[in-house]
Amino acid sequence: MRDSAIEHQPHWVDRDWLAVVAAICGQILSVGTLTVYIFGVFIPPLQAEFGWTRTQLVVAVSITQYTLGVITPLWGFLSDRLGPRVLQVPMTVVLAALVAGLSLMTANLWHFYLMFLLISLFAPSPVLYSMVLVRLFRKRLGMALGLMMVGVGLGSTVLPMVSQALIASFGWRVAYIVLGVATVCIGIPAALVATRHVRSALPRPPGAAVGSVWPAVRTPLFLRIALVFVLLGFVTTGTVPHLAPMMMDRHFSAAEAARVASLTGLTALIARGGVGWVLDRVPAPRVLGCVALLGTAALLLLAWQPFVFANYLAALMLGLVVGAEVDFVAFLARSYFAPGIFGRLFGLLFLAFTVGGGTGPIVMGMSFDRLGSYTPGLVLLACLAAVAGGIAFSIQGKRGPQAAAESDNVSQMAVAAAE
Secondary structure (H helix, E strand, O other), rough: OOHHHHHOOOOOOOOOOOHHHHHHHHHOOOOOHHHHOHHHHHHHHHHHOOOOOOOHHHHHHHHHHHHHHHHHHHHHHHHHHOOHHHHHHHHHHHHHHHHHHHHHHOOOOOHHHHHHHHHHHOOHHHHHHHHHHHHHHOOOHHHHHHHHHHHHHHHHHHHHHHHHHHHHHOOOOHHEEEEEEHHHHOOOOOOOOOOOOOOOOOOOOOOOOOOHHHEEEEEEEHHHHHHHHHHHHHHHHHHHHHHHHHHHHOOHHHHHHHHHHHHHHHHHHHHHHHHHHHHHOOOHHHHHHHHHHHHHHHHHHHHHHOOOOHHHHHHHHHOOOOOOHHHHHHHHHHOOHHHHHHHHHHHHHHHHHHHHHHHHHHHHHHHHHHHHOHHHHHHHHHHHHHHHHHHHHOOOOOOOOOHHHHHHHHHHHHHHHHO
């Protein structure tokens, strides 16, 4: 029966590129692009209206990161058990409503924090689209995950400039309303199309243990991977929300600062598919190490600006690092560990990323507010990126036999069920 299932695979197995396109569209207006990548262009108008410091403002990003880290393992578990569609569609509606609700902000700082807390609690987790592609692709998984992250690149390229134009023309409140409406108009069709072949729960091989995630978590391999993502979260999320105000401090106009911030998304847009192609051919730890060291170079360049176009070049280089969390987390979780625990393992690795991601923006804000410059913070982040690169290069080992065996069983069961 299994041989027959393999010989008569449904046409969508390893070929459902329409689901990849839908995932790209869904990622354009995702919780990451809406709370991190466009946040910098909202800092000046919020400071002007409410008088909050940059450290106070970026605490909202930290709340989002910490909460996403805590809640994502739960969404991973539910995605394993219920399937991604039952979560993705209603959560997209809630995300749209909450983003539009930011237009009702009051001068109470707790109101600002509460809205970002609710967004991170109920927004669609990055694990959901990754779960869809993990179930649809095997040999081309790296490419599929990399292309999915093109959506983040598109969002982080276009949305800062669109948001800045809306703020300049209509104010920041209208900008949030427009972003909320766009989220539901794009996100719902994207979720329905992406999940059309994987509506149900993840098939489990006979006898697979539901709680088998903990032996994997205790391995040195997992701990090293998790530490890399803690450091990368600190570096990427620590820098991106401050990039636009950093440029304005360097006498860029608001529109020019938004364009510099958008360059990170442009590079991510160009590189994501390429990184996915490389991941299918080169050991992932080596690629991750190179990306981390590139981040070190970008941050040092941003700190010292040795020539005229250093800010632009640093933003382009930083784009190769920004957004790497989801495709690398998903690829490593899928490649080194059993797919039956993918959702929960992804959630735990994403938690590691958000531990760093929640701390980095506050550290950078304190660097500016207390030391009068972003330079000390940038140097610290560059050192952390270098450490992350060293740890990534030290990761050894190949895909475990348990992961390989269970992958074959799950794929065969999914094909048989589809027939």
